[in-house]
Amino acid sequence: PKNLHKKWKISDFELGRKLGKGKFGKVYCVREIETGFVCALKVMDKRELVNYKVERQFVREIEIQANVRHVNCLRLYGWFYDHKNVYLILEYAAEGELYKLLKSKKRFDDVTASYYTIQVASALSYLHKKHIVHRDLKPENILLHFNNQIKLSDFGWSVYAPSNTKRTTMCGTLDYLPPEMVEAKTHDEKVDVWALGVLLYEFLVGRPPFEEQNSSTTYKRIAKVDLRIPSFVSPEAADLIRKLLTYEPEKRIKLSDIGRHPWILKNRLHWPS
Numbered sequence: 001p002k003n004l005h006k007k008w009k010i011s012d013f014e015l016g017r018k019l020g021k022g023k024f025g026k027v028y029c030v031r032e033i034e035t036g037f038v039c040a041l042k043v044m045d046k047r048e049l050v051n052y053k054v055e056r057q058f059v060r061e062i063e064i065q066a067n068v069r070h071v072n073c074l075r076l077y078g079w080f081y082d083h084k085n086v087y088l089i090l091e092y093a094a095e096g097e098l099y100k101l102l103k104s105k106k107r108f109d110d111v112t113a114s115y116y117t118i119q120v121a122s123a124l125s126y127l128h129k130k131h132i133v134h135r136d137l138k139p140e141n142i143l144l145h146f147n148n149q150i151k152l153s154d155f156g157w158s159v160y161a162p163s164n165t166k167r168t169t170m171c172g173t174l175d176y177l178p179p180e181m182v183e184a185k186t187h188d189e190k191v192d193v194w195a196l197g198v199l200l201y202e203f204l205v206g207r208p209p210f211e212e213q214n215s216s217t218t219y220k221r222i223a224k225v226d227l228r229i230p231s232f233v234s235p236e237a238a239d240l241i242r243k244l245l246t247y248e249p250e251k252r253i254k255l256s257d258i259g260r261h262p263w264i265l266k267n268r269l270h271w272p273s
């Protein structure tokens with residue numbers, strides 16, 4: 001929908017199937033009646049937003065995602081609310097959650113993992129140029145569209161860098177936190193480069209690199225970069241993982257250099273055109 005200043009209301013949409021349940025609400029595939037445009041509608045109960053005290057995070061998600069225009073970032077077209085709910089009008093990602101695909105396939109082959117990696121790196125490069133740090137990169141926040149096209153979603157944790165706002169790990173995993181956040185130091189967009197390393201490891205191995213039963217052991221392993229890469233991971237892929245999971249933020253590989261890494265160059269011949 002082009003007219004960004006239109007006052008949307010729920011009756012403008014024809015509700016399709018429920019796509020799933022997110023942290024704070026349900027997502028439906030919908031069609032905008034006037035134009036027939038298919039999109040996703042995220043419906044969040046206002047009461048839930050209030051008692052989870054996530055209104056600020058929610059406002060930040062909107063202001064950030066509404067200004068983001070990149071093929072690998074899920075578009076936010078608009079939002080509205082009524083007496084009960086708040087609604088986000090989002091781009092529809094036709095192939096669903098990357099997380100579910102990874103769980104069903106256990107792990108990805110080098111061609112698939114490298115194609116996803118370069119797309120995430122491209123989206124992060126774009127965001128960092130706008131001084132936006134995603135800060136919540138993980139398979140659960142990545143959606144898939146046709147042709148294995150990646151769509152970064154859930155900008156609820158993004159901030160304008162650099163920041164040291166304490167990340168209340170309110171929900172979900174610590175696995176993606178880099179040493180500088182585990183040690184509560186100031187951090188910048190390099191935290192996303194570390195998280196990309198964790199993501200790449202999880203793509204190729206099927207579990208995150210520092211996963212442990214109890215979280216304090218995970219913290220220790222992250223702080224020491226106690227990284228063990230299984231022997232079935234190719235040497236080139238292992239090299240890129242190590243360059244991403246580097247303790248010193250400024251020594252981590254630059255996002256712009258990932259496209260020239262031997263593992264990417266070797267696999268790009270087989271990517272879908």
Ligand SMILES: Clc1cnc2c(Nc3ccc(N4CCOCC4)cc3)nc(-c3cccnc3)cn12
Pocket residue numbers: 019020021022027040042074090091092093094095096097143153
């Ligand atoms: Cl935002 C947003 C935009 N597009 C989606 C989407 N798209 C989508 C497409 C297709 C399939 N199916 C493909 C055939 O097999 C069954 C699943 C699921 C979701 N899902 C979610 C979502 C959110 C939470 C839980 N689960 C899914 C959020 N989305």
